[in-house]
Amino acid sequence: MIEAKNLKKWYGTNCAVNDVSFDVKKGEVLGFLGPNGAGKSTTMRMITGFLHLDGGSVRIGEHSIEDEPVAAKAMMGYLPENAPLYGDVSVEGFLGYIAKLRGLRGQDHKGAVAEAIETCSLESVRHKTIQTLSKGYRHRTCFAQSILHDPDVLIMDEPTDGLDPNQKYEMRNLIKRMGERKAIIISTHILEEVDAICTRVIVINNGELVADGLPSELRERSKIAGAVTMTIARQPFEKISQRLKDMTEVDKVVCLDQENGVCRVRAFPADDVDDLAGKLHGAVAQSGWALTELRTEQGRLDDVFREITSSEEGEEK
Amino acid sequence: MTAIRNIRAVTAKELYCYFASPVAYVFFIIFLMLMGFFTFMWGNFFEQGEATLSSFFIWHPWLYLFLVPAMAMRLWSEEQQTGTIELLFTLPIKPWHAIAGKYVAGSLFLGLALVLTFPMVISINILGNPDNGIVLTGYFGSFLTAAAFLAIGCLTSALTRNQVISFVIAVVICLLAILCGFPPVTDAVLDLEVAWININTLVDFIAGFSVVPHFQTMQRGVVDVRDVLYFLSVIVFSLFATGIVLRSKRSI
Ligand SMILES: Nc1ncnc2c1ncn2[C@@H]1O[C@H](COP(=O)(O)OP(=O)(O)OP(=O)(O)O)[C@@H](O)[C@H]1O
Ligand SMILES: [Mg+2]
Numbered sequence: 001m002i003e004a005k006n007l008k009k010w011y012g013t014n015c016a017v018n019d020v021s022f023d024v025k026k027g028e029v030l031g032f033l034g035p036n037g038a039g040k041s042t043t044m045r046m047i048t049g050f051l052h053l054d055g056g057s058v059r060i061g062e063h064s065i066e067d068e069p070v071a072a073k074a075m076m077g078y079l080p081e082n083a084p085l086y087g088d089v090s091v092e093g094f095l096g097y098i099a100k101l102r103g104l105r106g107q108d109h110k111g112a113v114a115e116a117i118e119t120c121s122l123e124s125v126r127h128k129t130i131q132t133l134s135k136g137y138r139h140r141t142c143f144a145q146s147i148l149h150d151p152d153v154l155i156m157d158e159p160t161d162g163l164d165p166n167q168k169y170e171m172r173n174l175i176k177r178m179g180e181r182k183a184i185i186i187s188t189h190i191l192e193e194v195d196a197i198c199t200r201v202i203v204i205n206n207g208e209l210v211a212d213g214l215p216s217e218l219r220e221r222s223k224i225a226g227a228v229t230m231t232i233a234r235q236p237f238e239k240i241s242q243r244l245k246d247m248t249e250v251d252k253v254v255c256l257d258q259e260n261g262v263c264r265v266r267a268f269p270a271d272d273v274d275d276l277a278g279k280l281h282g283a284v285a286q287s288g289w290a291l292t293e294l295r296t297e298q299g300r301l302d303d304v305f306r307e308i309t310s311s312e313e314g315e316e317k
Numbered sequence: 318m319t320a321i322r323n324i325r326a327v328t329a330k331e332l333y334c335y336f337a338s339p340v341a342y343v344f345f346i347i348f349l350m351l352m353g354f355f356t357f358m359w360g361n362f363f364e365q366g367e368a369t370l371s372s373f374f375i376w377h378p379w380l381y382l383f384l385v386p387a388m389a390m391r392l393w394s395e396e397q398q399t400g401t402i403e404l405l406f407t408l409p410i411k412p413w414h415a416i417a418g419k420y421v422a423g424s425l426f427l428g429l430a431l432v433l434t435f436p437m438v439i440s441i442n443i444l445g446n447p448d449n450g451i452v453l454t455g456y457f458g459s460f461l462t463a464a465a466f467l468a469i470g471c472l473t474s475a476l477t478r479n480q481v482i483s484f485v486i487a488v489v490i491c492l493l494a495i496l497c498g499f500p501p502v503t504d505a506v507l508d509l510e511v512a513w514i515n516i517n518t519l520v521d522f523i524a525g526f527s528v529v530p531h532f533q534t535m536q537r538g539v540v541d542v543r544d545v546l547y548f549l550s551v552i553v554f555s556l557f558a559t560g561i562v563l564r565s566k567r568s569i
Contacts, residue, residue: 052568084400
């Protein structure tokens with residue numbers, strides 16, 4: 001549905017986006033990650049046809065955004081960063097206006113506005129002037145605007161920014177549900193969100209694409225992926241460490257914390273070892289220790305994120 | 318067809334926004350008050366002893382000089398300031414639909430302000446026996462002057478996201494458009510002795526760019542195609558330039 005090839009954008013002499021390519025199919029939710037100023041919003045602005053491309057190409061469905069902007073834009077819904085809105089009009093008036101410019105008429109127009117208001121739980125503020133709304137409601141109004149015409153492609157820049165926990169939860173479910181029938185791109189700084197809704201992740205740093213894959217693949221890049229965390233009662237760390245290091249499957253053991261005689265340790269597997277947890281469990285049972293926690297780490301996205309994005313920066317300097 | 322529908326939607330929304338905020342009411346009140354003040358206090362409306370609106374129309378360009386840029390400054394500056402331009406230009410419409418829609422809304426608004434000066438027409442009809450055809454062409458010329466200034470304001474508001482800067486630039490351009498054909502100024506220039514150039518032709522040429530002479534012929538009851546073309550070309554040029562400016566901003 002979305003096909004971005006070698007996107008390039010210059011701001012003066014500063015290259016904001018450099019050679020970024022990806023595509024998104026129907027049924028995929030692609031997450032954009034990257035530190036502040038990485039170029040996520042700039043990339044989205046190019047895909048939606050707001051900014052002209054300095055290089056590369058974008059296709060939405062069959063349509064090139066450069067050659068057939070109107071047809072391409074008709075297929076897209078866009079939630080810009082910071083949810084810009086017209087302050088002087090009511091929520092309903094605003095949605096009605098956008099729906100009209102989306103080409104919805106008569107019954108379709110009414111239905112679309114009503115449905116968007118319901119989906120985004122805007123009933124209580126539908127007649128209020130947008131200026132007087134709280135940030136979360138404003139964000140939801142702008143979100144409602146992006147799904148009015150039930151587009152095949154949805155581009156959302158930080159869709160859960162400013163929402164309360166309940167609304168965040170609902171928004172994620174909504175995006176996930178819509179993701180089954182649409183091609184969606186979201187950008188976010190909340191890494192749990194990636195786990196919750198994205199089927200694929202892209203990491204952008206300094207305008208360049210530095211990672212592209214499934215969330216699980218990305219997580220596996222983490223140093224602690226595959227390590228086992230255990231909590232053992234009434235044993236000093238030295239003793240535990242001694243015992244575990246004797247095992248050939250264990251590469252190294254670190255102490256996470258030790259308090260009130262309860263010790264949390266993390267054991268890292270040697271190369272090509274799987275089911276370390278099972279083996280450790282056996283060893284612990286043999287020693288007759290009281291095991292209160294045993295868990296294989298999946299790896300954490302924030303570790304991977306920090307690694308990818310800060311090492312790149314370090315190299316440059 | 319879609320073009321007309323889109324333009325109409327933008328126009329309706331812009332007009333709604335004028336009247337939803339105090340802008341419209343403040344504008345109307347100030348416009349009508351200043352109009353009355355200038356006409357009666359300085360225009361010798363009563364002393365002239367004839368039933369015409371010439372002492373009324375003569376002030377119009379000067380009032381428009383400040384009032385039109387003041388209402389035009391938000392047209393595009395505000396969209397850029399709040400970022401709603403990002404919404405507008407990712408909708409499936411052509412940029413010129415939005416430009417035309419906003420422009421039409423602004424000119425309807427100015428037209429309405431002019432219509433509200435109808436008591437003037439009524440009073441001269443009571444006081445005397447005016448030629449209402451001349452009154453009508455005068456109104457037509459006044460509207461075209463306002464429309465030309467509006468287009469200039471449109472262009473300057475596309476240039477910057479700062480409404481104050483947009484206002485100041487628009488006032489300067491409109492002032493030049495008045496002054497370069499304003500008799501006291503052109504006379505002063507004619508008095509200068511410049512040997513190396515035919516000053517008369519030069520002044521005439523520059524005065525041709527001014528709104529004043531074009532408006533004046535209409536105040537005398539003459540609607541010349543050349544005058545109408547002059548106003549139309551200012552409008553079309555400015556709106557076209559607005560489109561180019563907005564486009565170039567998206568491809569910096
Ligand atoms: N209008 C502009 N003029 C000049 N430079 C710009 C402009 N907009 C963005 N930039 C620059 O382009 C780079 C990328 O900005 P962008 O907004 O895409 O970052 P981002 O990844 O969305 O960051 P954030 O997480 O803070 O939203 C930044 O270095 C920014 O300073
Ligand atoms: Mg951003």
